[in-house]
Amino acid sequence: MLKHFTLEYWMDEGWYIGRLKEVPGVFSQGETLKELEENINEAYKLMVEETEGEVVTHEKVYTKEVGVEV
Numbered sequence: 001m002l003k004h005f006t007l008e009y010w011m012d013e014g015w016y017i018g019r020l021k022e023v024p025g026v027f028s029q030g031e032t033l034k035e036l037e038e039n040i041n042e043a044y045k046l047m048v049e050e051t052e053g054e055v056v057t058h059e060k061v062y063t064k065e066v067g068v069e070v
Contacts, residue, residue, distance in 0.1 A: 005044075009036060020044060 009018030012029075016036040020026040028043045030036030 007037065007040060009033070023047070 006021035007018050008021050015029045017029045018036050026043050028039035030039050
């Protein structure tokens with residue numbers, strides 16, 4: 001199954017650094033954008049394997065729009 005996420009990335013000292021916006025904690029890097037995409041895919045797979053079997057339950061999840069002064 002193919003899932004789509006938003007890859008946010010930037011350059012830092014010649015490296016592409018990135019994270020999956022919708023999946024906190026999934027970061028990686030690569031010398032090229034293609035390598036970053038491959039590495040972020042691997043980082044996601046490792047995160048899923050690591051958390052597989054963990055059950056997190058919440059009675060109710062809430063959302064609320066808040067204003068942040070910038």
